Amino acid sequence: MTTILGSRSLTFDTIEPGAGLSAALRKAPGDVLAEIGESGLRGRGGAGFPTSVKWSLAAEAESDQKYVVCNADEGEPGTFKDRVILSEYADLVLEGMTIAARVIGAARGLIYLRAEYAYLRGHIDEVLQRRRRQGLLGKAVGGREGFRFDVAIRMGSGSYVCGEETALIESLEGQRGEPRNRPPFPIDTGYFGRPTIVNNVETFAWVVCILAKGAGWFNSRGTEQSTGPKLFSVSGDCRRPGVYEFPLGVTIAELLREVGGEEAKAVQVGGASGQCLPRAKFDRTIAYEDVPTGGSIIVFGPQRDMLDVAHNFLEFFADESCGQCTPCREGVPKLIEGVDMLKRGQCSMAYLNELCSLGETLQLASKCGLGQSAPNAFLSIARDFRDEILGRTPEPRRTGDDP
Amino acid sequence: MLVTERERLREELVRLADEHGRDRSALIPILQEVQRRWLRISPYCMQAIADLLDLHPVEVYSVVSFYDFLEDKPQGQFVIRLCRTITCDMFGKAHVARQLENDLGIKFGETTPDGKFTLQWAHCLGMCDQGPAMLVNDQVFTRVTPESIHGILAQCRETFGVHAVSDGKGPAR
Numbered sequence: 363m364t365t366i367l368g369s370r371s372l373t374f375d376t377i378e379p380g381a382g383l384s385a386a387l388r389k390a391p392g393d394v395l396a397e398i399g400e401s402g403l404r405g406r407g408g409a410g411f412p413t414s415v416k417w418s419l420a421a422e423a424e425s426d427q428k429y430v431v432c433n434a435d436e437g438e439p440g441t442f443k444d445r446v447i448l449s450e451y452a453d454l455v456l457e458g459m460t461i462a463a464r465v466i467g468a469a470r471g472l473i474y475l476r477a478e479y480a481y482l483r484g485h486i487d488e489v490l491q492r493r494r495r496q497g498l499l500g501k502a503v504g505g506r507e508g509f510r511f512d513v514a515i516r517m518g519s520g521s522y523v524c525g526e527e528t529a530l531i532e533s534l535e536g537q538r539g540e541p542r543n544r545p546p547f548p549i550d551t552g553y554f555g556r557p558t559i560v561n562n563v564e565t566f567a568w569v570v571c572i573l574a575k576g577a578g579w580f581n582s583r584g585t586e587q588s589t590g591p592k593l594f595s596v597s598g599d600c601r602r603p604g605v606y607e608f609p610l611g612v613t614i615a616e617l618l619r620e621v622g623g624e625e626a627k628a629v630q631v632g633g634a635s636g637q638c639l640p641r642a643k644f645d646r647t648i649a650y651e652d653v654p655t656g657g658s659i660i661v662f663g664p665q666r667d668m669l670d671v672a673h674n675f676l677e678f679f680a681d682e683s684c685g686q687c688t689p690c691r692e693g694v695p696k697l698i699e700g701v702d703m704l705k706r707g708q709c710s711m712a713y714l715n716e717l718c719s720l721g722e723t724l725q726l727a728s729k730c731g732l733g734q735s736a737p738n739a740f741l742s743i744a745r746d747f748r749d750e751i752l753g754r755t756p757e758p759r760r761t762g763d764d765p
Numbered sequence: 766m767l768v769t770e771r772e773r774l775r776e777e778l779v780r781l782a783d784e785h786g787r788d789r790s791a792l793i794p795i796l797q798e799v800q801r802r803w804l805r806i807s808p809y810c811m812q813a814i815a816d817l818l819d820l821h822p823v824e825v826y827s828v829v830s831f832y833d834f835l836e837d838k839p840q841g842q843f844v845i846r847l848c849r850t851i852t853c854d855m856f857g858k859a860h861v862a863r864q865l866e867n868d869l870g871i872k873f874g875e876t877t878p879d880g881k882f883t884l885q886w887a888h889c890l891g892m893c894d895q896g897p898a899m900l901v902n903d904q905v906f907t908r909v910t911p912e913s914i915h916g917i918l919a920q921c922r923e924t925f926g927v928h929a930v931s932d933g934k935g936p937a938r
Contacts, residue, residue, distance in 0.1 A: 436891055437891075438889070439850040439851055439889040439893070440850075440851065442891040442892065442893055442894065445891045477833075478846075481904060481905060516793075517794070517797055518834075519793060519797065519833065521831065533793065535790050536788075536789040536791065536792035539831060554790075596894070597893035597896070598851075603894035603895075630851070634850075660851060660852060660893070666855065670854075671851065674850065674854055675851065677849075678850060678888055681888065682888065
């Protein structure tokens with residue numbers, strides 16, 4: 363079950379255990395925040411919200427109970443770096459959560475682990491118990507009187523939308539995983555109405571690296587608005603799929619060279635909710651200000667049918683939609699019908715434009731990130747692959763296709 | 766269900782509620798445990814859990830119906846979840862799916878008449894670099910082929926066949 367880590371080693375391998383936490387404990391919580399702020403770290407789950415802003419808002423919120431939540435509900439298609447981080451670098455994640463607890467003043471942490479990763483639970487439990495024995499969790503963390511912090515694992519139950527932070531909190535509270543309206547944001551009204559920070563697995567690990575190596579080390583990498591290195595989950599038609607570390611700002615062409623996917627005709631950046639880029643756009647950079655991603659890179663070789671790709675992603679969203687809001691619940695099935703028409707070669711340009719406008723409505727009018735991003739892949743394929751998708755002669759169904 | 770059987774089940778549920786607590790946040794952990802042990806969350810269980818946690822049974826049902834890994838209908842001892850998402854799709858999931866149906870004699874969404882296997886689709890299992898991937902209960906299998914699934918199914922039958930060792934806690938999951 364090993365994943366090839368590409369040709370370079372990861373920064374995470376170079377971090378001495380405990381270096382980040384002891385640096386954080388030497389400083390006042392405000393100085394830790396300043397250091398993270400200076401590093402420019404933005405959320406590694408994909409949305410890219412500045413981590414220091416989230417943490418400082420939660421630190422300022424007044425409450426007798428605050429929570430640190432690690433979002434390990436890695437459900438975005440094509441993403442598997444959090445699985446690798448949790449199996450190889452679980453200590454870094456817990457260390458990062460401990461630093462977060464120190465900064466915002468939380469005593470309890472929760473890891474929301476997706477049901478599909480239940481086989482990782484035993485390992486994370488062992489790491490938790492070892493850290494308790496080492497005095498790195500529990501009462502007086504790291505020997506600091508008055509710094510109490512412990513972490514529990516909570517399992518997901520197979521729902522993609524629970525990766526959205528407010529849906530995740532609903533699920534932790536024992537509810538259906540339906541996203542809440544924001545504001546109020548979890549930083550003041552989170553788990554059971556208490557201030558809560560929800561961060562991606564990878565974000566916590568980078569916090570440790572920043573404290574161990576310094577903000578300057580981190581922000582000298584990447585671009586001005588997207589600082590630092592990032593892990594990428596690379597899969598699809600390339601010779602060396604696996605987890606890679608690149609500084610943000612890397613171009614798609616550079617990345618493809620590294621993973622052995624030079625022949626690609628398209629690359630899906632950001633998973634099902636991301637966008638599909640054709641060859642002509644391989645000079646674009648992967649960064650929050652250009653093409654954002656939570657780390658998912660799916661490479662499509664020349665033999666792939668882009669309508670199959672769009673269909674697969676839309677079916678995913680139709681299935682995972684929670685059904686709360688109309689644009690997402692009704693819009694996605696309409697787009698699937700449209701893709702079927704395209705496949706049969708029965709879609710006029712006028713209707714394709716209607717479909718695109720429906721897609722834009724979903725982006726604007728859906729309640730949460732799932733519906734807002736559901737049409738992304740379809741829209742980018744409909745925009746950039748018109749010659750491929752229009753005017754088809756219908757093909758007989760492949761054998762073995764699922765309905 | 767016999768009355769005595771119900772009583773025994775209720776006792777088990779009380780024990781679970783004692784272990785996980787009785788506030789709302791305990792609901793999903795309790796349901797997960799029920800699913801694991803009894804392979805389903807029956808209407809009776811939902812009612813009993815609702816009583817214990819002071820909820821309306823519809824609240825419990827709404828949670829059960831929302832999550833893919835919680836089921837009110839009986840599941841097989843081995844729930845096979847084949848990933849249908851893009852990279853597994855690109856690398857031959859359709860053939861694996863067809864062969865699973867052939868070897869088990871059921872379609873996706875169904876359970877074998879002997880109650881051993883349930884066949885389901887899953888979304889991205891996070892094994893995209895090693896697809897096609899599938900889960901059998903909590904265990905993940907990667908790079909599965911139409912041929913290799915036969916061995917996986919045989920292994921399942923052995924761990925829960927007539928000669929399998931039982932720990933008295935129900936099927937190994």
